[in-house]
Amino acid sequence: MIAINFQPEITDALEQFSQIIKDQSIYSVYQPIISLQDGQVFGYEALTRGPKGSPFHSPLVMFQFAEQQGQLYALEKLAREKAVQGANLDNKQQLLFINISSHVLYDPQFIPGRTQEILHRHGLRPENVVFEITERSSIEDFSLAKKILEHYRKQGYRIAIDDAGAGYSSLQAIAELQPDFIKIDRSLIENIHINKVKEYILETFVTFAKKMNISLIAEGIEHADELIKLTRLGVHYAQGYLLGRPSEGPSTVDENLRMLIWQHRKIEGGHTWTIGDLATPVQIFDVKAFVSEVADYFKKNQESSGVVIVNDDVPVGLMMRDRLFQQLAGQYAFSLFWNRTIDGIMDNAPLIVDEYMAIEQVSQMATSRSIHRLYDLVIITSKGKMIGSASIRTILESITNVRMEFARVANPLTGLPGNLQINREINKRILENSPFHVVYADLDYFKWFNDRFGFQRGDQLIQYTADIMQQAITVCGTPRDFVGHVGGDDFIAVSSTQVPEMLCQEMIRRFDQGVQMFYEGEEWDYVRDRTGNPVQSAGVSLSLSLVVCSCETLISLEQISQTAALLKKKAKAQQGSVYHIKGV
Template identity: 65%
Template sequence: MTAIHRNSIVQEDKTYLENEIQEILRHKMIHSVYQPIISLKNGSLLGYEALTRGPHNHPLHSPLPLFTYADEAGQLYPLDRLAREKAIQGAFFASGKELLFINISAAILHDPQFVPGRTLELLEAQGMNPDRIVFEITERSSIEDFSMAKKLLMHYRNQGYRIAIDDAGAGYSSLQAIAELQPDFIKVDRSLVQGVQFHKTKEAILETFVSFAQKLNIEIIAEGIEHLDELLYLTRMGVHYGQGYLLGRPSLEGTELAPDLVNHIVQQRKIHDTAGSTWSIGDLIAPIGTFDCKALISEVANYFKKHVNAPGAVIVSKGVPVGLMMRERLFQQLAGQYGFSLFWNRTIDQVMDAQPLIVDQHMPVETVSQLATSRDINNLYDLVIITNEGKMAGASSIRSILECITNARMESAKVASPLTGLPGNIQIHRELNKRLMEKKRFSVIYADLDYFKWFNDRYGFQKGDQLIQYTADVIQQSIVVCGKPFDFVGHVGGDDFIAITSSWDAERLCKEIIRRFDQGVRLFYEGDDWCYVEDRGGNRIEANGVTISLSLIVCELADTVTLEQISQSSARLKKLSKGHRGSTVHCECLGLEHRASSGSE
């Protein structure tokens, strides 16, 4: 076959598909399927992403060739408008509260007909409000004019629509798009999600996304979750939402998440939320007045007149909080012209704040503080509603929350390590005594660095301090990934650390510490490739650099174990570890008849 013949066939195929695009648009032969987006906090449903499909059993059924050939045929704008129309019209969940995520290409921002009027008409026909729509701007094509994009998207935002940056991490300008457009959601591309538990670089990038998203009050959605290990890992990292075949395939109807997956999410999230935290918001619960959502405004106003120190009241429906009425806001409503005649005999649900901050009693105070202070300035000092298993438990003021954090930090600063900020020896002894008094199984991990003096002498004290801080980070991150709620990390001093865990697989936690330490410590050598180190006597020892030695003491029956036994066991295991090359973990069980065992990485 000649090149001319091949080109002719290709051109014929292209012409055929472009004609098919025209036919599809003329007869509106596309439809949407909907893939669920799930909360990685409690397994609840956030909403659905609408995914466009062409005619069944057709070369353009898949969205990639469909939109590619539409672009080549100069029909991208009409196809995108039709896709939005079909996405809204096919939303089977229109009567609920779920969000609808609709994809729009960055190129579509140049469409002169890309205005909110038509979309709003479609929503009204479905009985939906703009605040349930999230426009996903795909990041696979570059946004060239950010000023124009910001102006257009601000117009949409003013109508109530929300914005997501799609495919973050896979395209041209993720960080610039996030910085310029200030989205409500960041959807992390599946290329970063798949196999994240095996790739240090992917893990570090995702941790960075989560960290700065928290500071900017943006929520992260991880796409392409297909395996349970990925789900568990992402949940422990603090990713907000997930999407993928494991959580639900694209469909024309709604699906419920399997109960076992919900349980996995709840348990793994507890590990993230409580890691390193002492106080929970439940410790600050204060009683507060409650009213049914159909109570008259006059009842609430009279309550505030009678209770002059009550800052607000919680509005409930069947014991579940659904709104908040702050004293000052209610009286402002009533103080306006005709305020009493307009509102006095109406129900409180007509004027209450229907989107207050509601948190579970087990949430750490620090986390609640971050959520509360990221609210709109008009709601900054509103009460925080606290629930117990979804039911009304009480409330807390911002003042109480900030006082708790301040006092906790002052107390911690008195006894914490100035270098790492971790609890020092006083808190370590308190924690060990507390565990022994609880008489439950727990494990103690002592960690110290091998050849740290050599490193300090070779690279200087500043680098040495950085290595100490890195080791503290490694242990804490490993606890988040492999530990349990209320696990503890302390800094004994120098290059010595301690971790106390209730995990039944503490050896796995030790291996994770070793894996992370060995992968990252090479960066501290400034490109040097060491084949030896020096011991404290200045003798050369064959080794590749600094390693970490772990002593694992498993307290099987804590009521038969003493602090002295733990200390003696740690000393024995430390001596064993120092006799082996490389990063190692040696284990011993207390409270049962046992023999010491050892293993190394």
């Protein structure tokens, strides 16, 4: 941290600082955090600023001075209050990230109940707040810190670790505190689209976060290429000047950036359905409709489980049938509520999602709700306007059906789609009549490897090949791209990337980089081909056939297959990992 020396004018500085605390003259600005699934604003990070024109306008100067003078708790307490007071969340699902120094956790005056009072006054709940832990290096007793944070979690607050990747302390804090969010430091994000080491590190973070059910937030995004790479890698959320600068009011995402995110987002398991595919019509009522109108509707439409409350086509609430009649069942409730407007008793914090959000993500959000809201309708919007709803049953059934179909025809070794789905995918691309590419992959001298090292190691090499093809698609492909397992050591990739040669080069690079580990240092003078003849070779290699389908003329699955077979022969006639290309 930068050392700041106030000694020559310490008295004046202390008087100014004390006056700032007394007058409560600090304020908050809010930087948006964007979902890399649907491009919507997921939440805001509150950033404290001192009075404009004051030497304490910079938060770095102000907070360091407060720490030097033993006034850090007073400043942080005021900063939290200002963050809540100025927050203007667009909906009840958005989160407010509030920075707190780790050593403030141990302060006996740090009472979360006080924060809860402020939240209540401004229409927020602990579930809307994420405490973002900074200054992790000052945590000396992780067991105590974990116990304190667990106390806050039970009240509904969530925890984020800031600046992950910037030092050992962040990794230790992740391991010990098990946060809900990990914020990836700008040092790992900058130029990640051209830095393979950073890309591999972030791939590891994504895998780890998935296993631990932790969400990743990439910080400091300033360029579209960085955004595309992070979206393709499967990072959950992002913030940075490209997506929105800190401001005192709410933010909107540039439509071009939103579409860029949607085009490049990573879809788990190759399933491309979004919640918008499940949207069904639902009855709507104006926010000033009478309770009696809604009750009459439910009486006449017994099959309806809920209605959406709107204000100019923008959903603002939900009224479920059972909850309405429960409220009207009280001794005086009927006469009390019957002629009042529905906004007085509706659920004003329903789950509202954008049509482009992945069904799996919506399922996680819906099933994490409290038990009394678990079966409430999920409201679906398009550009903020109401388009329909989906029930939790419909959402779960759609996920189950897709997974059952996938499991039925998937290859049991790699879990990738088999021949039936491969043929469907290629035929679908042909019918769409848009350019696409087919990459046919085959391992050279795999039989020799299997005979020499055993079938178990052979299976591991097959799984490795499946992994590198999927990783290459993630880095160089598009969200709709597809990887299938024909059988044995043969694979297929179907891509719409504009640079298919780069995709092949990435597959070869990843394969050659990792295949050496399967030999465990063994050496040989030659390998044997499938007929048993000795051939000089460094070991197993990867042959790729790249069939470019321009769709300018009518093509067929058989034509693509025959072209791939001819290219395969050419590739196998050469030593080492290579690819050959031809258009159809």
